[in-house]
Amino acid sequence: MKKGKTKLTLDQEVTYQIKVPGEISKSWPGWDDKIRIGFNHRNHTSPTTTLTCIIDQAGLHGLLRSLYSMGLPLISVNFIACDPEDIRYITKDKE
Numbered sequence: 404m405k406k407g408k409t410k411l412t413l414d415q416e417v418t419y420q421i422k423v424p425g426e427i428s429k430s431w432p433g434w435d436d437k438i439r440i441g442f443n444h445r446n447h448t449s450p451t452t453t454l455t456c457i458i459d460q461a462g463l464h465g466l467l468r469s470l471y472s473m474g475l476p477l478i479s480v481n482f483i484a485c486d487p488e489d490i491r492y493i494t495k496d497k498e
Contacts, residue, residue, distance in 0.1 A: 411485050413459065413460045413461070414460070415459060416457050416459050416462075417457070417458075417459070417482065417483075418455065418456070418484045418485070419481065419483060420454070420456075420479075420480075420483050421453070421456070421466070421467075421479070421480050422454075422479045423451065423470055423476065423477060424450075424451055424452075424475065425449070425452060425475065427440065427452045427454075427473075427475070437456055437457045437458060438454055438455070438456040438466075439456070440452060441453040441454075441455070463480075467480070
């Protein structure tokens with residue numbers, strides 16, 4: 404059952420999806436259990452990495468700084484969900 408809309412705040416963990424070009428190693432020490440990494444190799448184009456993560460605003464800024472320090476340009480950064488039920492659904496395969 405859905406309750407009222409949850410208000411987005413700076414310290415609330417929500418789900419973001421970030422896309423960058425290339426393949427990022429899953430063994431990079433900056434990853435933790437709140438980040439799911441996926442790769443896309445469609446139509447013989449250059450690969451892209453999709454990071455789906457549950458983090459607060461400070462964590463998002465830190466992750467974006469890490470990607471910048473790796474020399475990776477951003478393709479997109481999208482807010483996905485802020486409702487706890489939606490977050491559990493997105494990360495269900497991690498359990």
